[in-house]
Amino acid sequence: xxxxxxxxxxxxxxxxxxxxxxxxxxxxxxxxxxxxxxxxxxxxxxxxxxxxxxxxxxxxxxxxxxxxxxxxxxxxxxxxxxxxxxxxxxxxxxxxxxxxxxxxxxxxxxxxxxxxxxxxxxxxxxxxxxxxxxxxxxxxxxxxxxxxxxxxxxxxxxxxxxxxxxxxxxxxxxxxxxxxxxxxxxxxxxxxxxxxxxxxxxxxxxxxxxxxxxxxxxxxxxxxxxxxxxxxxxxxxxxxxxxxxxxxxxxxxxxxxxxxxxxxxxxxxxxxxxxxxxxxxxxxxxxxxxxxxxxxxxxxxxxxxxxxxxxxxxxxxxxxxxxxxxxxxxxxxxxxxxxxxxxxxxxxxxxxxxxxxxxxxxxxxxxxxxxxxxxxxxxxxxxxxxxxxxxxxxxxxxxxxxxxxxxxxxxxxxxxxxxxxxxxxxxxxxxxxxxxxxxxxxxxxxxxxxxxxxxxxxxxxxxxxxxxxxxxxxxxxxxxxxxxxxxxxxxxxxxxxxxxxxxxxxxxxxxxxxxxxxxxxxxxxxxxxxxxxxxxxxxxxxxxxxxxxxxxxxxxxxxxxxxxxxxxxxxxxxxxxxxxxxxxxxxxxxxxxxxxxxxxxxxxxxxxxxxxxxxxxxxxxxxxxxxxxxxxxxxxxxxxxxxxxxxxxxxxxx
Numbered sequence: 001x002x003x004x005x006x007x008x009x010x011x012x013x014x015x016x017x018x019x020x021x022x023x024x025x026x027x028x029x030x031x032x033x034x035x036x037x038x039x040x041x042x043x044x045x046x047x048x049x050x051x052x053x054x055x056x057x058x059x060x061x062x063x064x065x066x067x068x069x070x071x072x073x074x075x076x077x078x079x080x081x082x083x084x085x086x087x088x089x090x091x092x093x094x095x096x097x098x099x100x101x102x103x104x105x106x107x108x109x110x111x112x113x114x115x116x117x118x119x120x121x122x123x124x125x126x127x128x129x130x131x132x133x134x135x136x137x138x139x140x141x142x143x144x145x146x147x148x149x150x151x152x153x154x155x156x157x158x159x160x161x162x163x164x165x166x167x168x169x170x171x172x173x174x175x176x177x178x179x180x181x182x183x184x185x186x187x188x189x190x191x192x193x194x195x196x197x198x199x200x201x202x203x204x205x206x207x208x209x210x211x212x213x214x215x216x217x218x219x220x221x222x223x224x225x226x227x228x229x230x231x232x233x234x235x236x237x238x239x240x241x242x243x244x245x246x247x248x249x250x251x252x253x254x255x256x257x258x259x260x261x262x263x264x265x266x267x268x269x270x271x272x273x274x275x276x277x278x279x280x281x282x283x284x285x286x287x288x289x290x291x292x293x294x295x296x297x298x299x300x301x302x303x304x305x306x307x308x309x310x311x312x313x314x315x316x317x318x319x320x321x322x323x324x325x326x327x328x329x330x331x332x333x334x335x336x337x338x339x340x341x342x343x344x345x346x347x348x349x350x351x352x353x354x355x356x357x358x359x360x361x362x363x364x365x366x367x368x369x370x371x372x373x374x375x376x377x378x379x380x381x382x383x384x385x386x387x388x389x390x391x392x393x394x395x396x397x398x399x400x401x402x403x404x405x406x407x408x409x410x411x412x413x414x415x416x417x418x419x420x421x422x423x424x425x426x427x428x429x430x431x432x433x434x435x436x437x438x439x440x441x442x443x444x445x446x447x448x449x450x451x452x453x454x455x456x457x458x459x460x461x462x463x464x465x466x467x468x469x470x471x472x473x474x475x476x477x478x479x480x481x482x483x484x485x486x487x488x489x490x491x492x493x494x495x496x497x498x499x500x501x502x503x504x505x506x507x508x509x510x511x512x513x514x515x516x517x518x519x520x521x522x523x524x525x526x527x528x529x530x531x532x533x534x535x536x537x538x539x540x541x542x543x544x545x546x547x548x549x550x551x552x553x554x555x556x557x558x559x560x561x562x563x564x565x566x567x568x569x570x571x572x573x574x575x576x577x578x579x580x581x582x583x584x585x586x587x588x589x590x591x592x593x594x595x596x597x598x599x600x601x602x603x604x605x606x607x608x609x610x611x612x613x614x615x616x617x618x619x620x621x622x623x624x625x626x627x628x629x630x631x632x633x634x635x636x637x638x639x640x641x642x643x644x645x646x647x648x649x650x651x652x653x654x
Contacts, residue, residue, distance in 0.1 A: 013079055016408060054559065104266060105184065112186050112261045116173045118255065123170050125248050126162040133242055135157060136227055146221045154213050160199055161249060168192050187276030194280050197256070197287040203249050211243065211301065215318060243305055243318060253288045261283060268559040300324055308345055311355070312364030324414045331403040333387060334456070340387065344368075349424065350374050352393065354400060372397045372423045376450060377487035378419040381410075386549055392453055394415065396500050399484070401451035448516055449499045452484030459575030465491040465509055469577075481506035482516065486580070542567050545633045547626065550604070551575060552618045558604075561585070563619075563630075571637055588617060590637040610634070 090263055090615040134155040141148040170188045218225045227244050237245070245451035259279045267274055273312040303324045308317045316322075316445040331340040332354075345367050346353040351373055355366035372395035382390045382401060389404040391414055404410035428461040455464070457477050462469045464485040479485070481501070486507045494513035497503045508516065562576040571586040588610065598607025598618060621627040 026442050040550060058255065075647060104268075106264065107266045108184065109180060112180070112184075113177060113268065114174075115186065115256075115259050117175050118259075119170050119173055121167050122252055123162075123249065125245055125357075125443070126165055128236060129155065129245055129249075130159050130162040132236070133228070134232055135247075136231065137224070140227060145223050146217060150213055150217055153608060154210045156200060156203045158249070164193075164199065170359050185271075185273035185276070187273040187280055188279075190256075190280035190284070191276045194283045194287070195255075196255055198250065198288060200253050205244075209252060210246065211318070214243065214246075241305060241346050243301065247302060253284065257281065257284045257288045259333065282308065304344045310365045311353070311368055312358075314353075314368055321350070325349060325420050326413070327411075327415075329405075330413070331387075333384070333390065333401045333403055343402075345413075348374075349418060349420060354396070354398070367453060368524045370398050372400075377417070377421055379414055379421070381414065394449035394450070394453055398451040398500075403451065410533075415506065439611045447512060448496065449500055451500050452480075452482065454479055454484045456531060457486060459578045459580035460486045461581055462583060463488040463491055464580070465511065467515075467583045471493065478507065480509035480512055482508045482512035485509060545630060546572055547630075549621055549630070554616050558620075565590075565633060565637065569641065573634075573637075590634060591640050592638070593634075593638045595631065595635050595638060608634075610638075 015053065036502060040321075063254070111213045134151060136149045138148060140146070141151050168190075170195065173186070176186060176189055196500070218228065231237060232241055252301060260277060262282065264274070264277055298392060300323055301318070302392040304318045304322055307324070307327075308314060311317065326395075327346045328345070330343055330345055332343045333340055333545060344355040344357055346355065351371055353368050356369050358364055358367050367615045372393070375396070377393065377395045379391060379393050382392050382405075384390045387403050388409055389410040391402055391410055393402060402413075404413055413646065460470070460477075463475070465487045468488060469477060470488065474486045477486050478489060480487055480492060481498060482496065491509050492507055494508050494510055495505050495514040496508045496513050498506045498508075544567055546562070548560055549563045550558045551561040551563070553560045562579045562581070564574045564576065565572070565573065571589060571591050573590055574584045575586045575588070578586050590610070593610040593612045596609045596611060598604065598609050600607075604620040606622070606624050607618060608627060609619070610617040621630065
């Protein structure tokens, strides 16, 4: 484009014609020489309107020719002439409107061309299945290495499907696209050939059985496996497995349905191809019903194959009976301390894979640490002051305390587990409503048969059996492998075979040893517990208020305590060393105590005191909100009005 002095931009190559007499234009003898010097300044006169009119017409015409030329250049298959305007009487002014119609025709052409391109790729995959995988396996089967019927049952009628597409549908589509400018339609071809798509019903029906046979003989016959792996390593497989390629025939018919629906949306109502295209869609939709029921299975199988690769070929993942449910990153809280480790979960309908991330750029991404069966699995919420959003997964093989990234993430995981467990039990007709309480103690019937939840070291300050306090030198912490309790060395000096650990001999506490060996000590179990011997966990799960507070009696140094006011004894404050201690260090009967705000200081800003005669018990909380929560309960308890908490209908004020 060249700019004239008037500011009007004129395309290079615009015929000057009647403008040759204007200043700045050098005409050719024919009067059609392009303007090469632009336009000189033009005063406001009738010539200016002529210029504007000419430029407008020329720009519209040039734009149309540019677009049409581009369309012609993109038409594959030797389509001569591209798309031409269907209106013989169009001039440069009206042809731009006709271009809209031609754009819609181009959309139809693009859909038909996509059908052709995807068909070519599909036929190459069918050839890979039929003439490479199937042929090589059948050749070896004829030598007697493995049964030929196995190969036939795996590949079903893939040869018939291959012949239909390679010798009939694809050639007809190629021919039609080569003559698209004179015959722009595909409905007639599809109407003629789509009835043969019913042959897919046999392939789809056999698909699950084919996957089972493929898995079985890959494990059973090393040569069978070697042939498949050798072909999969070739470039023609594009780094995909045989299972991936076998999915394509199942998905192909719904693909035809989708393309034809799109084609009909763009096709004018009065188009000659509409009747054939609509009839073809009806036939394809009927054929697709055979595939649609398997689409969900194939999508699930695709996911199983992806997970199989992510786990570095972990066995028994690609199985028609396995159904993928959920996956995601999660933190696992250590049993002995409060450290959190990054882990990854894969939840299926019948098993949970507990995995460790493997930092690798390619190939395997996770290593399976534990497989926990859904049969016998339980999931419950847990409370942890330091780590929010936690829950416990307890199975026969192992128990895990996990931390989600958010409250919503925790709820999603718990919901997924609960639904999976419920469906599993419904299918096995043994569904029972699981208890909502935290199952810390393993029942005698399950002892040794399922992995316990380990009580963390920092949750107890004393042996959970003999109740002697721990210390770093003479009384260290040990875990009973049967019940998960933290016990001292004297109480864990026993060994028993545990069924969940393949009957290996493990260290157990004296009580578990008595049960597992059948030597019950009824006299010791019949002993009545004292008032301090109520376990903290027993109260915490059924309390009015509980949590950590710093505590000091009179002038003694501050000590972090787990404080509980249980519903069963709402006038008593229990002080434990840790949330899982089996014995309280002390108790404070609250009735009659005076409640005072503590002196404000930088060291203990959120403090309060309980005083009675010469007894002074000082507390401070981590925040003012937590302090007020405790004071609301204690101020009512010291005057004996506990019914405010125990009766739901009662309303009270601070």
